[in-house]
Structure formats: structure tokens, C-alpha cells
Amino acid sequence: MDSAELVATVAEVIGWIALSGSLGCLLLALIIRLADGRWLPTDAVVVDQEHGSTVRWFAEGAFHQRRLSDDERAHVVDAEEERAYYKEREPDRLRLHEPPAGRRAIRVVGLVLLSVAATAGLTSTVLMLVG
Known part of the structure; x- marks a missing residue:
């Protein structure tokens, strides 16, 4: 066995x-995406009232609103406008924080591993044809 065959x-x-x-990572990312859905960015307006705070946002052609808990209000910056994320399938659901980056990290790892597999397969094929 020469060196070209060994490397191949x-x-x-x-x-x-x-x-x-890569297939495992991409499958896991797909399962997470199907379970959690897609969250789209929007601008939300926080309105402070006597009986609590309310957040309002525009999504899917309609205005939506919900009350903020005390914890959520404590994390909102003092500005009236806040970057928020609503669920694509259920625009009534809103997050005031960015969706977790875990799904994105798993997807990136899967894509990197897929490119490593493609490069290794191409290298192996070329070395077998040449050697």
C-alpha cells in the first residue's frame, strides 16, 4: 500500500x-425547529400603565398585545421600543429576548461536518483515481 492509497x-x-x-446534527436541528417553530423579529412597544405594563407589536397584518410580568418588565430597557420575536405560526406569542442560539450552533456544526465529509470524499476519490 503506497502513501496515496493510505491517505485515500x-x-x-x-x-x-x-x-x-453531520446528519445527526442536522436531524437534531430539524427536530428542534419543528418543535419550537420559527421566531421572527419585530419591534414592540412597551406601555406602562397604572395596573402594569403591556407590550404591543405588529405581526402578520394585525396588532397584538399582552401584559408583561414583573420579571419581564425588569429586563426591558427603559426605552419604549424593544426588539422582540414572535412565533411565525402563532403571532400572539412574543419573546422579549432572542431565541436560544443552541439550534443555530447545532446547525452550523452540522454544516461544517458536512463540508468536511464532502472534502474528504472528494480527496479520497481523486487519490484513488490518480493513484
Whole structure:
């Protein structure tokens, strides 16, 4: 076995390992996306009243509003306008914080592993054809 065959074999093994890892990560990201849905950014307005605070936002062609808990109001900046995120399928649901980055990190890891698998597969194929 010469060095080209050895490198081709190692690249193929790395490619299969990276491919299985990437499929696992991308599948997990898809499951999380299906369970949690998609959150879209919007501008929300916080209105302080005697009996508590209310947040109002425009989504899917309609205005929505809900009351803020004391915890949520404590985390809102003193400005009236706040960046918020509403659920695409249920525009009545609103988050005042960005959706967790875990799903995005899992998706990025999956895409990186997929590119490693593609590069390893291409390297293995080229070395087998040349060698």
C-alpha cells in the first residue's frame, strides 16, 4: 500500500465519520425547529400603565398585545421600543429576548461536518483515481 492509497483510505474513513455526525446534527436541528417553530423579529412597544405594563407589536397584518410580568418588565430597557420575536405560526406569542442560539450552533456544526465529509470524499476519490 503506497502513501496515496493510505491517505485515500484515511480520508474516506474521516468522510464517513463526518457524514454521520453531520446528519445527526442536522436531524437534531430539524427536530428542534419543528418543535419550537420559527421566531421572527419585530419591534414592540412597551406601555406602562397604572395596573402594569403591556407590550404591543405588529405581526402578520394585525396588532397584538399582552401584559408583561414583573420579571419581564425588569429586563426591558427603559426605552419604549424593544426588539422582540414572535412565533411565525402563532403571532400572539412574543419573546422579549432572542431565541436560544443552541439550534443555530447545532446547525452550523452540522454544516461544517458536512463540508468536511464532502472534502474528504472528494480527496479520497481523486487519490484513488490518480493513484
